[in-house]
Amino acid sequence: MTQHDTTRNEPQAASAPPPIVRFSGVSKHYGAFRALRDIDLEIQRGEFLTLLGPSGSGKTTSLMLLAGFDIPTAGTIEMDGARIEGLPAHKRDIGVVFQNYALFPHLSVAENLAFPLSVRRVPKAEIRERVEKALSLVHLDGMGGRKPSQLSGGQQQRVALARAIIFKPRLILLDEPLGALDKNLREHMQAELKHLHRQLGITMVFVTHDQSEALNLSDRVAVFNKGRLEQVDPPELLYERPCTPFVASFIGENNLLEGRVEALAAGSAAVRLEAGTVVNIKVAGHPAIGDRVKVCIRPEHVTVGDGEGASAARVVEISYLGDARRVAVECGGVGRLTLKLPTGAGADRIGIGDEIRVVIPEAQCKALPDME
């Protein structure tokens, strides 16, 4: 598996702070289903790490293992240097915000917030004080007496967040917490979450299947697919330098063209696409001649025009996005391509069935190992 995040395969530099959590070779099987396969992952102290992937990719399983609701089939999980994979959840000191909030319906908001403190035998006066502080932290001052059922979805979300923060856990896990909120509220909560993270400096691990949410919130994103960890990197690197075809297509839109390596030079390769054209492009990893690769090019990088290396294409589909048009073309020698053309730049005149010429800038193309 290719990863930009090479530091974790090398000995820790003396100056680098130790990670707060380390997954080493963690696997989880449910009968014949392999939910997680040999995961290595380090979570840095204070970072906002998102576990991103489609449903069933292993991101939630990883979270459950970290929270202590399940035990890995193989591998070890360390927190602050001590192994915790067998430690019961209530001894882990990890705050969890659940997808459906999981607020206790028979307790008031204040009692919900007091729960983790009272099980830790915090004195009553201090509990009252900390509950007040937590309520104002999430802008719910004066709501302590209400029952969860009397709150809106967004307010319940804040209570769940406050309850996970109030006992000063070592880290906070968030399991798709914004999934049930409508779009405006979700964006608002994202901003608040980011703000809270900065304000408290606490390590947050966030699970989502929404890539834009992941890119918006995270210091780093770990992309899961079919139980494997595909890439762990800051959002910019994920978008600009995906390491696998899956990451390339999951983070933003991408054209993936099948091909085979024909010749190799330093850092680049000649790849013959299935449709016939040969492109000279950058390669990731260490391919050999004859290897199958996927050539990826972002829709916004393909342009219309008569420049160098332009090829003939026929427009087959157009969808209007507001600020841009997504145009699908059938391109001779290349295959089906999607273009994203900004509104106004001549794209408005293109219609379905038109014969146009498109330029695929080879500098923006990248060949990724085809692991399917």
Added chain:
Amino acid sequence: MLDGTRIWLWGCRLAGALVLGFLLLPIFAIVPLSFNGGSILAYPLQGLSLKWYAAVVSTPRWLHAVANSLIVAISTVAIATPLGTLAALGLDRIRFPGKSLLMALLISPMIVPVIITAVGVYFFFAPLGLANSLAGLVLAHAVIAVPLVLVTVNASVSQLDKGLLRAAESLGAPPMTTFRRITIPLILPGIVSGTIFAFAASFDEVVIALMITGPGQKTLPRELLSGTRENLDPTVLAVASILIAISAGLLLLLTAVQQRSAKQNA
């Protein structure tokens, strides 16, 4: 079209009222007679009087029967409620083939005719010296009552959001704390309903009581039965009316509990 629907609606209401009347009239026929001034069990009433109620309160054998019934019902509840609750919680937790079979086995006393249970219990208890004892009656009633608790608590437990238990755990609560502070309060409506059912089942039960109890352990329904056979006077009706009042009270309590829990979950 609208008229058709309306006729249909009123037809349903009429049928409902008839069924309700059929079910309730025998009860309402008894209650006024218990206030009869005379001693004949027939209408019209010969003036109103509470003397039959006074007779109940002043007759030792009725008081003895009431005491026996209360002792037996409360003891039955004390055994059946914890057992049924634990069984419901345990069955909810584990997954294994044959689980539904075990469930069926546990609730079978509800389905088996009471007379079969009664005869079985009698032959089982007699050699053990449990026949003709309140302890034996309590044990036999517990057999009938456990399924009632199990079924009602099971309904509550299956509605319990298991995510809440995980949440409590993640917040630092050890299993017993989670059980005490989250599980029990949330399934309490089921436990209370089950307890009411168990109490009512024991308090009204006559078949097993006939088999197991001797003259010293007569319960209220048992005494009532002998009363109707031996000396049928309005005292029996007064006792019956008291039993009806208690049952109705329990039913109201049950409804109140269920409404409260429905409100909480809303």
